[in-house]
Amino acid sequence: MRQTVAAAIRAALCQQDPRAKAMAARKVARDWRLDRLAFVFDAAMPETPGRPDAPELLLPGKMPKRGKAGSERGRIALWHALAHIEFVAIDLALDMAGRFGAEMGPAFVGDFLSVAADEAMHFALLERHLHTLGSHYGALPAHDGLWTYANDTRHDVAARLAVVPMVLEARGLDVTPAMLERVRSAGDERGARILERILDDEIRHVRFGTNHFNELAKRQNEDPADRWKSLVFRYFRGNLKPPFNDSARLAAGLSRDLYTGLA
Numbered sequence: 123m124r125q126t127v128a129a130a131i132r133a134a135l136c137q138q139d140p141r142a143k144a145m146a147a148r149k150v151a152r153d154w155r156l157d158r159l160a161f162v163f164d165a166a167m168p169e170t171p172g173r174p175d176a177p178e179l180l181l182p183g184k185m186p187k188r189g190k191a192g193s194e195r196g197r198i199a200l201w202h203a204l205a206h207i208e209f210v211a212i213d214l215a216l217d218m219a220g221r222f223g224a225e226m227g228p229a230f231v232g233d234f235l236s237v238a239a240d241e242a243m244h245f246a247l248l249e250r251h252l253h254t255l256g257s258h259y260g261a262l263p264a265h266d267g268l269w270t271y272a273n274d275t276r277h278d279v280a281a282r283l284a285v286v287p288m289v290l291e292a293r294g295l296d297v298t299p300a301m302l303e304r305v306r307s308a309g310d311e312r313g314a315r316i317l318e319r320i321l322d323d324e325i326r327h328v329r330f331g332t333n334h335f336n337e338l339a340k341r342q343n344e345d346p347a348d349r350w351k352s353l354v355f356r357y358f359r360g361n362l363k364p365p366f367n368d369s370a371r372l373a374a375g376l377s378r379d380l381y382t383g384l385a
């Protein structure tokens with residue numbers, strides 16, 4: 123009998139070791155693509171995914187200063203923070219597919235498992251880059267702000283889509299170009315290429331989120347823009363603020379009218 127997709131996703135979420143989790147995420151995505159997993163949801167997703175002992179997780183306000191930009195310490199802190207974001211992004215994508223897949227259908231599962239595989243690749247690239255700088259994932263503390271959004275929206279797929287891909291990942295589209303510029307002008311061409319690849323992939327991730335959100339709202343006879351705004355207002359604790367990467371956002375299906383109305 124084929125393994126169920128929920129059991130495979132749950133096993134990947136529960137992995138504590140970062141490399142093992144990244145490999146498990148890519149394997150679930152591949153097995154799904156090759157039709158080796160049954161569309162059956164017989165396993166519950168964990169409240170908290172498996173996490174390694176390091177990095178130590180701190181509240182966002184308790185994070186130590188990153189060190190001067192451009193300094194060796196500052197550079198390592200930047201790549202470490204990015205690696206942590208991608209590590210949590212693996213869990214966010216797996217949880218999206220495993221928690222909401224039964225109600226949203228096989229295409230949704232396929233989309234978010236492919237996102238999980240991308241995030242695993244991003245994590246692997248960043249982890250390797252940290253090694254070339256003489257550091258590693260876990261060497262510094264990290265903050266756990268991202269997962270709290272998953273927790274707050276665990277009962278509602280519309281809220282999850284509105285906040286995670288359509289706000290948090292879209293924010294990545296806004297901040298990556300300037301970061302890429304700085305990294306490239308500091309002479310870190312390999313780092314710049316990693317960021318280019320991430321930016322490309324993240325446009326697709328936001329687009330998946332936007333498309334599934336819009337379809338869901340229409341199925342429920344709701345106006346997607348109104349529904350999105352009320353969910354963001356309710357669940358997102360930060361501010362949507364410019365500069366926005368309008369062209370990348372548009373490529374991801376987010377129109378200016380939508381988010382500037384909330385900024």
Ligand SMILES: [Fe+2]
Binds near residue numbers: 208211241244320324
């Ligand atoms: Fe990513």
Ligand SMILES: [Fe+2]
Binds near residue numbers: 237291323324327
């Ligand atoms: Fe992503």
